[in-house]
Amino acid sequence: MLSILKTLWLILLHTFRRRETVLYPEEKRRIPPRWRGRIILSRSPDGKERCVACYLCSVACPVSCISLQAAEDEYGRRYPEFFRINFSRCIFCGFCEEACPTLAIQLTTDFEMSEYVRMNLVYEKEDLLIDGPGKYPDYDFYRISGLAVKGKGKGEGDEELPPVDVRTLMP
């Protein structure tokens, strides 16, 4: 008896509390920056595609919803010829972001992706690529990798010595 009265009292109190329900979509909630929403491909600070088509996101994906094909430009820089995410399969686990060695693939705070046609949830590279560096403003993979690309010769990267001169006899 007492417990019933107590319950009724508590419920009565709740009618005077502040409302928790958000009137979405008129009202938007604040999403934390590490939210795992729509996946994007970012660019390095110099504006080039960050993705080097290493296939690690695709192999890390538990639902196998990422596929791509590697290609190489005339200067040796790798990029994805196509990059496809089937968001109708994506579970937004973020493994791809964790696997990405170049910080190219990032999950964003956008989650509003409903479609009437499943086919519209298949995103190609043009749909994924954004114009900025995303969450990591400074990172540039090719500055710290040993590979020569356009604008960076051998030994010109960060923490690199100038190329070895094979013909020198100096100790």
Add this chain to the structure above:
Amino acid sequence: MTTASIHIDGNAYSVTAGQSLLRACLSLGFNVPYFCWHPALESVGACRQCAVKLYRDEKDTRGRIAMSCMTPVTDGMIVSIEDPDVRKFRARNIEWLMLNHPHDCPVCDEGGECHLQDMTVMTGHTYRRTRFRKRTYRNQDLGPFVNHEMNRCIQCYRCVRFYRDYAHGRDLDVFGIHDSVYFGRHEDGVLQNIFAGNLVEICPTGVFTDKTGKRHFVRKWDLQTAPSVCVHCGLGCNIIPGERGGELRRIRNRFNGSVNGYFLCDRGRYGYEFVNSPSRVRQPLRRDGRGEHHKPLRSEEARALFADILSRKGRVVGVGSPRASLEANFALRALVGPEHFFAGMADTELALIQRQIDIMKIGPVPAIPLGKVATCDAVLVLGEDVTNTAPILALNILQACRNAPMARADALHIPRWEDRAAREAAQQVKGPFFLITAHDTWLDESAELVFKGTPDDIARLGFVVAHFLDEDCPSVAGMDGDRTDIARTIARSLGQARDPLIISGPGTGSGYVIDAAANIAWALRKNNRNARLSFTVPECNSLGLAFMASQAVDSALAAVERGAADTLVILENDLFRRTDKDRIIACLNACKHVVLLDHLMHGTASLADLVLPVGTFAETTGTLVSSEGRAQRFFQVYAPQGDIRPSWQWMRDAMTVRGTLRGASWRYLDDIIAAIAGEFPELQPVIDSAPPGAFRIKGLKVPRETHRVSGRTSIHADTTVHEPKPPDDPDSPFAFSMEGYGGKPPSSLIPRFWAPRWNSVQALNKFQSEVGSDLVGGDPGCMVIEPNTGEEPVYRQSIPEVLAPSGSLVPVPLYHIFGSEELSMFSSSVAGRAPCPYVALNPRDASRLGLSNGDEVEIAGRWRGPVVLRAGLPEGIVGVPSGLPGTGAGITGGRVDVTKVTS
């Protein structure tokens, strides 16, 4: 072979004494990390990675660290692999090796199948502690096959040891001093050695990677693979083709201890691109009349048209193919009837190959498995340019040459696996290797003695050698003193050898040469039961086809010419490579219908009325018989798109429509294989060359895809979001799927080499019964020729006459590893290495004829090309390159006049 009992981490094991401890540990299944050691190259102790702890006796608790690759196994040895000190040593060592290794695994083609990655993970090194800057190198352009990224080098020296010591290459070396040593050429340029592609697999990291693969790169885990057999020469090397997205991406070696071992030649490794070639026939084509263009046709229409053509009461003949499977050839034979079936090669070539088969069959000398050539200690090559017609045989001959000089290392009690010391002991001494050929070859400098002459000279010298070995052999009249001395030297060396080997083949176009080789081998056999014989053949199924046909292309054309046939069904063959061009055009025009089943658009295809698209080796399953008589199954790697189907299915369907032949009952490939075995009792072993299509392990098929293949739900998502059902494959025990039996399948069904913690090709260690020896369960393939070893040989008696000197020259075909083979020339990387047509002359002959370098000449009225002076060509011979695209059939036999073309 004595056995030794050794204790590893407290457990007793019994292993072969005298081998290196590293090999013993790996054979026992222990994961000892290593870099510089390789099962084929053995030990040098360069990387210090394979450290283990050795204890003096049971009381010794401290032990000492030693390199297992440099330590021989002795009885009673006490070893620890897991001791904390030695584990720490290995982790520190790899940290040193990684000091300068660049941070570029994501863009490295080796990533995911990198021995360095595997070993780093295995030893537990994870974090770079050094604060100093990394060393860098400039790369070199090494040609169309191999990509160079020197930053990744860990200085294990495997590349130069393979390239220089094993493959006798000259143009790759190590330069520089102390911590800036450099592995490369003295300047940018194409790697000249024809085995350079093996650097891709030899290099434990990504310094040397596959340049053709870069154009369509995917990681190892995404490749769909199946065991296959190389189609670019007659040796039958085992390969692993990898496919993704309907495109063949690369070829990797598939170890077979009895065949190719660890290595492939560059033609085999890089010829694969013909499968993706724009010249592929991908849909049925027909043309309504002569001179019309081909028009595409729907598959059902093509099937009906094919059946209709065959049922029009025509007189049909079928031309088979030495590059098509046994099953496809047999289906054609059944379609047209045995008496109307012709082998798709020149009649002379068929005669030579059947002569070889006879020699191998009647015995008593058996053909040597390719993988055992390296164990021979004396080699005689008679007439064949093995470097260009059977490259891996040449590589194995080079190893055989080392065996006799190694006796010195044995005398000094240096184990042969201690590679550097053993080579030092043997110095540059050449083993008993004799070359009797029509022209200079790459092997010349490795040979103890080289003789050059016309094919008839070669045969005559061979007969003299045989006569010296056994008086019962026919002797040759009128040999000069020099040649007699040469023959005596060769006969003496071969007679003294423990495992002598005679190699010959149809390369010179002379049957006498083959007979002479047989006589030598048989004469040797009288005193030495280890004598072995090896014959090469031109194409991947030349031998198999020779079992099925008694006539060849020239006879087929003759049948058309005399009106006995008016419909020609050609299987996977470009007739213009077989015989005279004008004759073929006349015959094709004389036929009412010409049907071609092939995968590439070539000269014959453009003249065919109906072209049916068939699968290449990567898109079909079938059996090939290699030059040693080994039947080997190659399995379909991927399901082709469009109307491409296996040849036998087109023909089976035509037979079904006609409702006449037993072909109607051929539901699966195994039905044809059973029919082949029924028709040809000697091809019975074909059934056992691999498990049948119904084979299951624990009720499961073997998956073609790896367990971690990616992108399944998105790779087709641009066309449909409903994942298509993978195609069925009733013809093989493989599934187009990642699902299936996860363990190790039988040796003939290994789709790739992978083991937990071993992602690189070195995972192979886990598939061998002992590291470096055969695969668990025996090497794949079944011999179809079992010689009658008890038989007393009947020596061949016909010896070629000496021709009177004349102004005419003897034509000799010159083979090119890149250029002479049809399919690989559709691969852009291989085609780039091929020569342009030319005519080779000895400078003295040229000056006699008033010709100089570059003059345009004509031979026998049909072969044209610029003169190239070649001092290595003996006088009296004109060298004509064989099989270059557009040049038609080669010229062999007789004598020809070389005339200058004045335009």
